[in-house]
Amino acid sequence: MTIEVTARYFAAFRERAGRDTEQVRTQARTAADLYDELAKRHGFADSMTRCKVAINDELADWNVALTAGDEVLFFPPVAGG
């Protein structure tokens, strides 16, 4: 099943993708599937285990199922302090 979601990128991901947001039509079932797809498209090299994902402004598990219309936020490895 193909759904449409909004992907938002932060920090290094945003610079790498050359945009902060995009509409994505995808067959990805989970946030992890979508990351794999978008990492290939934009050349994100970071392992998913070191990154975080948020769905509709809440931190989420990578294996959570996506729903049409979700806003999926991709966070590269954090580096506060």
Added chain:
Amino acid sequence: MSFKITSAVIDPVARKQELTQSAAGACVTFEGWVRNVADGEAVQALEYEAHQAIAEKEGARIVAEAIERFAVKAVACEHRVGKLGIGDCAVWVGVSAAHRGAAFDACRYVIDETKARVPIWKKEHYASGATGWVNCATRTTP
């Protein structure tokens, strides 16, 4: 707010006042400053970015965990975003407790968890003119 993302200068003296309690016999504060070198390369400035809503939510969880785990009276943390110069305070953590042990432990817990979990990113501006996002898992310095 116990965990705050701010674009304004952090005022450690003002923030410390919020920790004051008559039952507190210890206060530990930590300030993270912008350093002029990273992995041997001269740094001129740092630029911090955060997802404010999620950062403050995750930060509030960390503060709540510290209160749960350690015998402390008050815990607060503030992190800057925007462009900072050498010597600027990028992050402040303050803890008060009846005794020093819990205050040291909780302060360490809050800064360590903040660095590991809160969606904040840091771009280094080098003296050479180049810039680079810090990839924190490549750093192991505590």
